[in-house]
């Protein structure tokens with residue numbers, strides 16, 4: 001049977017999460033789904049035993065492999081590398097740390113049959129974010145989400161749990177895609193030539209966002225700065241570089257909003 005689905009997982013120092021993610025994913029896909037799905041970890045030379053872990057799972061019969069990059073680092077570029085190497089027409093991206101439940105992957109794959117792009121959203125009735133996710137991360141995430149509002153109609157463009165039909169990626173000029181930072185879903189939502197019909201373009205699959213139990217988050221100040229640079233570029237892409245007044249106005253509102261959020265949290 002040929003591979004139709006590729007699940008891409010950017011991974012850096014995630015050895016302890018590789019086995020549970022792989023076994024839970026293929027269990028969720030079932031016998032039939034497992035035959036048509038490959039799992040690809042894209043690791044940036046962690047040298048923590050991730051390679052050996054994947055090799056061992058491969059020997060057990062799982063269709064899993066690991067790409068080790070030694071010349072580049074970063075979440076978004078790792079995802080793009082995995083997408084390029086993928087065999088399947090239906091691509092899924094998810095984190096290694098189990099904050100994205102592998103059991104939701106079949107739902108994303110189903111939705112991808114009818115939509116060019118599918119986002120796993122934490123903002124829908126009946127789902128949410130684990131209560132143990134730190135407050136400062138909630139503030140960063142909701143502020144970042146608000147800043148992306150003018151760029152996409154997706155309810156959760158900050159999500160790293162998403163899928164797309166490869167043909168849409170193939171139609172885009174690779175040089176036009178910003179591969180810096182963490183927010184590759186937003187980048188692709190804004191830049192890919194998705195169908196004009198909103199229903200055909202975007203599907204949303206609610207999921208509950210868990211907390212990491214093994215390893216550490218790689219979010220850093222540098223990633224936040226990269227996000228701000230990415231936003232600036234996306235605003236110029238969408239609204240034109242000359243639209244400076246609009247841009248400055250938006251940023252002023254944003255700064256006021258952030259101050260208000262921090263103030264209401266503290267007092």
Ligand SMILES: Nc1nc2c(ncn2[C@@H]2O[C@H](COP(=O)(O)OP(=O)(O)O[C@H]3O[C@H](CO)[C@@H](O)[C@H](O)[C@@H]3O)[C@@H](O)[C@H]2O)c(=O)[nH]1
Nearest residue numbers: 010011012042044074075078095096158159160217218219
């Ligand atoms: N290859 C590679 N993978 C990386 C790198 N940095 C991070 N990753 C991998 O990318 C995934 C997400 O990284 P985390 O460090 O767990 O990110 P987070 O702070 O929990 O952020 C998550 O939440 C955001 C939503 O609030 C998501 O946008 C983001 O994608 C991620 O899911 C993990 O599998 C991690 O190993 C890197 O430089 N290289």
Ligand SMILES: [Mg+2]
Nearest residue numbers: 097099212217
């Ligand atoms: Mg995480």
